[in-house]
Amino acid sequence: MRIIDAPDNLKHRVLLMTIYSGGLRVSEAVSLKPAHIDSERMLIRVEDSKGAKDRYTLLSKKLLEELRLYWKVCKPKHWLFPSTRNPEHSIDTSTAQKIFYNAKNKAGITKGNGIHVLRHCFATHLLEAGYDVRRIQVMMGHTALSTQGKRNCLKPFGPRIGWCMPNPLSRSPKMFWNTWAGTPTGWPSQTTGSFR
Numbered sequence: 001m002r003i004i005d006a007p008d009n010l011k012h013r014v015l016l017m018t019i020y021s022g023g024l025r026v027s028e029a030v031s032l033k034p035a036h037i038d039s040e041r042m043l044i045r046v047e048d049s050k051g052a053k054d055r056y057t058l059l060s061k062k063l064l065e066e067l068r069l070y071w072k073v074c075k076p077k078h079w080l081f082p083s084t085r086n087p088e089h090s091i092d093t094s095t096a097q098k099i100f101y102n103a104k105n106k107a108g109i110t111k112g113n114g115i116h117v118l119r120h121c122f123a124t125h126l127l128e129a130g131y132d133v134r135r136i137q138v139m140m141g142h143t144a145l146s147t148q149g150k151r152n153c154l155k156p157f158g159p160r161i162g163w164c165m166p167n168p169l170s171r172s173p174k175m176f177w178n179t180w181a182g183t184p185t186g187w188p189s190q191t192t193g194s195f196r
Helices: 010-022 026-030 061-074 093-107 116-128 133-140
Strands: 043-049 053-058
Touching: 010 026, 010 043, 010 053, 010 061, 010 093, 010 116, 026 093, 053 133, 116 133
Parallel strands: none
Antiparallel strands: 043 053
């Protein structure tokens, strides 16, 4: 995507890529912490999303590679995307919106309003690939079918799921999820800063 590739700033590029790759709301993306990245199971944990519910979404191999490069260069501590002025706080949503608009202008794109369009693209690209709307809704944090339109309802997921779904950023055809719970591994440790 031209918008994601447009920023010269590594943090800005990775922020936009994270929103698109995980189908995240901007408020969810700016609230991410390094511990929310689970590279072993290729998942991103989203805490306290809309409706005060936690969930997991996709982590693509490409995004993980970019996150690892970003971590080596920027060394984020508490927040994955800290504020430049005050690293004790995350960047705010208005800053993320400005990053999006700057990237959009640089890429010469005129369609789409606001950073939320990246989340819409995530869902659209999975739907176009033929994946079930209910599975996409659960990943995006929608609890009611009426949120995105009434479709065929599937049995809700339990604590373990076993279905395949590609990440829009991934070149590999399928990505397999095994479980919802567990400790993130493979991502830099909060205390040591090394990869597990």
